[in-house]
Amino acid sequence: NNIYNNINDSILNGEKLLAVLIDPDKFLIETTCRFIKKVNTSIATHIFVGGSTVDVDSTEILVTEIKKYTNLPIVLFPGDVSQITDEADAILFLSLISGRNPEYLIGKHVRSISKLKNTSLEVISTGYILIESGKETAVACVTDTKPMLRNNIQNIIDTAKAGELLGMKLMYLEAGSGATVPVDADIIPLVKKNLKIPLIVGGGIRCKQQLENAYNSGADMVVIGTAFEDDESFFDDLK
Numbered sequence: 001n002n003i004y005n006n007i008n009d010s011i012l013n014g015e016k017l018l019a020v021l022i023d024p025d026k027f028l029i030e031t032t033c034r035f036i037k038k039v040n041t042s043i044a045t046h047i048f049v050g051g052s053t054v055d056v057d058s059t060e061i062l063v064t065e066i067k068k069y070t071n072l073p074i075v076l077f078p079g080d081v082s083q084i085t086d087e088a089d090a091i092l093f094l095s096l097i098s099g100r101n102p103e104y105l106i107g108k109h110v111r112s113i114s115k116l117k118n119t120s121l122e123v124i125s126t127g128y129i130l131i132e133s134g135k136e137t138a139v140a141c142v143t144d145t146k147p148m149l150r151n152n153i154q155n156i157i158d159t160a161k162a163g164e165l166l167g168m169k170l171m172y173l174e175a176g177s178g179a180t181v182p183v184d185a186d187i188i189p190l191v192k193k194n195l196k197i198p199l200i201v202g203g204g205i206r207c208k209q210q211l212e213n214a215y216n217s218g219a220d221m222v223v224i225g226t227a228f229e230d231d232e233s234f235f236d237d238l239k
């Protein structure tokens, strides 16, 4: 349980964590060396790999390539069973607890076991909560679920707590990749206050101020993908 334990240790030491999300579907493999060198010299602590729709095998090919250039932990953030590869260090075993689609609550998980049991991946049970963000995101579309309403904060708090009581080890508040607005800074502290497990926040974070807002409101880890994909100089802005 190295990766999970390290996350907890970092939080106990008052550190904030940043995961760079690489979506194999949007990433040019030829740019891996240059991109990962940027990641290595940035404040990033983790590399997440995954996406809502990814070609079979492209995750494994990309993770193998990324590993050549970094010692940072590589964590799968899979949208589907086909994205599981033993080349990574860990997998967020995500259950989309904001939705009511059984496939994303437990269905795909059952089908992943024949693959997972043959890997040495560290499996980290993660509650995944999609929150409305101003436009329909790929994750809502692919999972055929509705995001939780931003103004129904008590429902979001209770959903996160229910996930924790079910034994989930991380809780992830997601606005969706490329979201117009990130998860509301009013929601994050209220969810955090009610949880004992680490809180991840992602979706729509595009500038240093939004990153700091998420940390200051209680996010232990922030996930950023699109802003780095669009402009690699964002790594330098965060120094």
Ligand code: 1GP
Residues within 6 Å of the ligand: 021, 174, 175, 176, 177, 178, 179, 201, 202, 203, 204, 205, 223, 224, 225, 226, 227
């Ligand atoms: C998506 O939370 C992640 O699952 C990252 O979102 O691409 O908007 O940074 P962005």
